[in-house]
Amino acid sequence: MKKRKVSARSVERLSIYRRALLHGLQEYGASVYSHEIAHSCQLTAAQVRRDLMAIGYSGNPNSGYNVKRLLASLAAFLDCHNSCAVAIVGMGYLGRAIAAHLTGRPSKIRLTAAFDVDLDKIGLTFSGVRCHSVRHMPEVLADKHIEIALITVPAEQAQHVAEQLVAAGVVGILNFAPVVLRLHERIYVENIDMIVSLEKVAFFARAGQRRKAR
Ligand code: NAD
Numbered sequence: 001m002k003k004r005k006v007s008a009r010s011v012e013r014l015s016i017y018r019r020a021l022l023h024g025l026q027e028y029g030a031s032v033y034s035h036e037i038a039h040s041c042q043l044t045a046a047q048v049r050r051d052l053m054a055i056g057y058s059g060n061p062n063s064g065y066n067v068k069r070l071l072a073s074l075a076a077f078l079d080c081h082n083s084c085a086v087a088i089v090g091m092g093y094l095g096r097a098i099a100a101h102l103t104g105r106p107s108k109i110r111l112t113a114a115f116d117v118d119l120d121k122i123g124l125t126f127s128g129v130r131c132h133s134v135r136h137m138p139e140v141l142a143d144k145h146i147e148i149a150l151i152t153v154p155a156e157q158a159q160h161v162a163e164q165l166v167a168a169g170v171v172g173i174l175n176f177a178p179v180v181l182r183l184h185e186r187i188y189v190e191n192i193d194m195i196v197s198l199e200k201v202a203f204f205a206r207a208g209q210r211r212k213a214r
Pocket of ligand 1 (some may be wrong): 088
């Protein structure tokens, strides 16, 4: 399937639709309506149809989408061709928790390497993944064809680590450190910050509002 230009939010929603479909396979049977997907994702049916149209999914919303074909279309759009190798930098509490979460899941995304500066961690294996010294980052990333990395180092180290990753060929970063990374615009950076999300929850909960759309 030809990759069209879709927004980051659409890509996020498409991933959520896939998860909902996989969790609801028993419930849906062979076909599913946009309003059923919308209901399980707390979105509108119109939004679901727009997102699926944007990726060129040609199912018929009136007679329901064929679940198998829809899952195949979502996979063709979202997934790497083969598998996608990723690395984590910073094998502290968060890095180790994420490694345990990612390992052994049926996903095209494969945690393949870990890095740290701590001599007590270098050489160890966490959730089946070997932890290397950051000094060996360029050769390990090249050898394992890794172009995507997660950053779980202390905030003051994150920019430096990000620059090391980019110099070693990384083009996509999922940053958990609470800092804004300044990198070339060709590098795709996504930030995850639990505190920001919690503050948002607290704000909207206080205001008695419920978020309707993602
Ligand atoms: P931690 O201190 O347990 O782990 C940090 C790890 O990074 C250590 O193993 C350390 O040796 C390593 N490290 C330090 N400098 C490095 C460098 N230059 N290169 C490679 N490795 C290096 O900390 P933690 O609790 O795991 O938190 C890690 C980061 O994640 C922090 O920035 C923290 O603020 C952030 N965090 C974010 C969220 C979130 O929701 N996004 C939640 C918890 C923690």
